Amino acid sequence: MVQNILITGAAGYIGGSVLSDLLATSSSALKGVRLYAAVRTQEQVQALSKLGVNVIQMDISDAETATEAVLKNEIDMVVHTASSILADIPILLIQALGQRRQVSGKQTYFIHSSVITIYSEEAGWPAGEVKDTDPLFQKEKELASQHPVVKTNIAVVEEALKHDVKCVNIAVPTVYGTGTGQWRKLSVSIPAYIRVSIEHKIVYKFDKDGSPPAVHISDLAELYVILVEKILQEEDIPMTETGYYFAMAHRAPWWQIMDGIANALYARGLVPEPKVHIWPSDEMAAEYLGFPAAYIRAMGTASGNATPVNAYRLGWQPKWTQEKFLESIDDEVQAVLDFDIGNTNIFKVLHPSEN
Template sequence: MANILVTGAAGYIGGSVLTEFASQTTGPIKGSTLHAAVRTDEQVKAVSGPGVNAIQLDFSNQKAVTEAVLNNKIDIVVHTASSMVHSLSEMLLNALSERRKVSGEAVYFIQTGVLTAFADMGGWPYGQVKDSDQDIFEKEKGIGDQHPVRQTNIFIVERSKALGVTSYILPAPSVYGRGTGQWRKLSVSIPQYIRTSMRLRTVYKFPDDGAPPAAHISDLATLYTLLVTSILNHAAPPANEDGYYFPIAHRIPWHATMDLIASAMHARGLVDSPAARVWPSYERAADELGLPRLYVRAMGTSTGDIVAEKPFALGWRPEWDEEAKFLGAIEQEVRDVLEVDTVKPTVFAAIMD
């Protein structure tokens, strides 16, 4: 029996992963004890439930993090709380190292990253990248920039190896769909576009089209489940420098998507035109959407020649595709914002959470 800690369990991805783990009726996760790290008393009450031990945890306090990991005998950390602040990962890696010393058993750390770091507009200069490539880590180091996600990835690989922790990095693509967690139900990007469109009474699209990799939240949660199951079954999935897993189910055609959003919102009287207009500038788009100007093009139009192979080797079979399901569910995306949008962070704030 393992003890698994999910951080960011009140968030969109973390909450959905926790729900997926808790719903397992067979396999090694069913026999494990689930722990959920959250920030507030209110979130503790919301996330606690049958089979889930919620912990209010201050990730800036190494003593508190280490005590939480040791007292609950944590073997696996699924870290979804931040992809950009490596100090949070450092606290958890240090704590897992102490757990390994006490238990004498292997410990594991799964980091949620950001896939746009591997696209050209995200600063990736090497062209096509496959998650099965054996030089991804060295290429990330070789770029030598200060991209916060890339710096976090590099730190995790190096620090985990030094501490004897087995690590994995799942760089999240554009994720959509209604989450299944108990707190935050909505993703970052599409709901923010819808909120901004309602405020401006106009749907805007970027001057350049994009087709970023994407996955429905249910498919993404399934991939986390497959990876943790593989770990618990001692199948030794590739880790550390070779531990990159790209969760790509399909791509999102942004211009077509924004046009469908405009049509769906106009039908509800939420915007003045059934057609999307082009932003007058990327700076204006960043300011209205709450995106950092430095990363607005990468976050809004990035495509990249990014290829997923290792998730499928684990047995991942996404149920959501572009044509038959995603584009046909745009009305549902609008409806979700109207029905369950109780937490309304900016895009950048949500990424930092």
Template sequence: MIRNILITGAGGYIGGSVATKFATQKDGPIKNTKIYAAVRSKDQTKSASIPGLAVLQLDCGDYEAVKDVVLNNHIDMVIHTASSMVASYSQNLLEALGERRKQSGQETGVLTAFTDMGGWRYGQCKDSDAEIFTKEKGIGDVHPTDILIVEQSKALGVKSFILPAPYVYGRGTGDWRKLSVSIPQYIRTSMRLKQVYKFPEDAAPAATHISDLVSLYKLLATKILLGQTPPANENGYYFPFAHRIPWYKTMDLLAKAMHSRGLVNQPHVEIWPSYEKAADEYGFPRQFIRAMGASSGDIVAEKPFELGWKPQWDEKKYLENIDQEVQDFLELDSGKASIFDALTT
């Protein structure tokens, strides 16, 4: 029976929100588990305020440290939201869980989030596609982390579940970071330039409110705890995509909301002269800026809904909440968050 759950990246936006939800759960099997939250800094361990949450400092790049945490705390499930683009972090967690499985004789598992479906060349991508893993392997080195997760999980007897995070928005509930990455960075840059800009091309990427993403993690964990383990490993892809967000409409609403507060000079949006200029102003990598700002992708989520996932946010509610996104930014922004922070939390 799974009794102890480790959540990595708990000092970040997604991991912190998941940790808070799990530690404060009042019903269901999660309330009977011990929740461990892994953060990067000692200061974060001292400032934790969520009752029932065991916060510990952990460098996921240090295998011996990871193994000690997993074995000494009898961890049977890991929710990995930290530095998902760093394959060695996932590898260390999987190997430690493999050791834990030998020690306990019971199943262990990882729920992991990763970003960017870049390089996909097979048209529409459904999480229910039985060949999705084989197709990913055919891309080459574009998705090394999730390929490693699937192959190593099978080799170690660990069950893995992959949740590729879309654009996530809304006010988080973690102790440390409550803001997402992209929209706050657009607001921050617009304030500095006194003007809201949009990319030369419109896009409508998949998106999910933070509360809905957390609810999917809860749903998967609950089913696993109840012994109703959903398909895992090469069949363990679950796309947490609730709706799409139209970027041009988003930027138009941002401009109006910011202008009404005196944060920009006009309520109208200008177009960036180039993607390179946009990348430099936002502080995003030039090689990824077009994919980040003008890519929609024909990605279809089916399996979360088959599990019973019921997102509460849709496109209409998202657009109606843009003014609140600006207000949340003004209340919560530390001025330190960046795309690089998000990838290394």
């Protein structure tokens, strides 16, 4: 039986919101469970300590530190929200969970956070509908893609099988809304467009419209909590090779979003016109937004044909629709003005010269 859960990236947008929801839930499944929050700085330790959780300041990329954190605190489950693009980190954590399993004799679990846009043609995935009930792990291996997210997905499953750790993979789409954590309140993508538009006094969009999967942060955090509850209750749910979950509530039509951003910024006097211009080049878009140039088309124009099945079978019922989202674009702009603490550094490990 799981007793101790470690959340990585607990000061981040997703991790902080998941931690907040876990603390707020009245589910009997979490009764007696101790939550541990992994953070990077002393400031974050102080911010999260008031929540009444066990806060650990640590470098999760260090093997000795990761192993000590899992074994010393008797961690049975890791909810990993810190990174989807560095395979070394989940490998270390899964290895530590494998050691914990050997010591305790109990099953251990790893919840991984991935990215849904890799299942689009722009990212190298074959055309046609893709469901999270499809044999995604086998297909990822067949494609032999060099995309860091795909390589990390494969590494997570292979390492979990090697160490007899059960894992699930939450494929995260475009996320919006204000987070409920104690530190970072904003997502990456939409705030980046707003920030850049304000800085350069002009709103840009790509020459091709995209409509990628999307989800509100509250609905996404709820999915994490549902998965944690199902695991704690030892329910028979898809895991490891079949444990993929598309966290998709609806689609995000980029051109309509950019129109909404332009209107909201113009109404505040932050841009001189409510018109949206086409990016002069993908290279300029990558430079301004701080996104990797190699993946900028997939990030800015992909729609994909992803269909979520597994998450809904768990009983997940997202409350936010596409219509409700588009009506809230003004709130997205205001949230950046209220809570922005600068651009994320999650892409710097891929292309440090581009950020």
